[in-house]
Amino acid sequence: MQTSTRVAAVIGAFVAAMSVAGPSIAQQDIPWTWNSGDHDGRAKFVAEGEVYHGIEYSHSAYVNWSATGSGSGRWYIPGTGSGAEHTLNLDFPEGKSVTLKVCEEKSGLPDDCSGTKTGVS
Secondary structure: OOHHHHHHHHHHHHHHHHHHHOOOOOOEOEEEEEOOOOOOEEEEEEOOOOEEEEEEOOOOEEEEEEEOOOEEEEEEOOOOOOOOEEEEEOOOOOOOEEEEEEEEEEOOEEEOOOOOEEEEO
């Protein structure tokens, strides 16, 4: 087999493999999102490092989070209502759909929540 034929065969195999694998999904942050209404808390997601950031102003703000195939949970943003920023550092594989929803809790029930926001780890 000639060298040019081998090179063409290798290039053809590479192109075929890339076509099957498909494009990778780009990371997508979720910008700062307030709970609705009286702004008791806010949160964002930073794809680089898979980190949720939260600030609470009412002692009862939390974030419902999820990552496709990696779980979900409720993170009560720590603090004393001072407006200090806190982080929840998780470890998801890249390319996973992630969500956050910021809420205030009143009498043990969700109250005054944002819509669900979506990003990509």
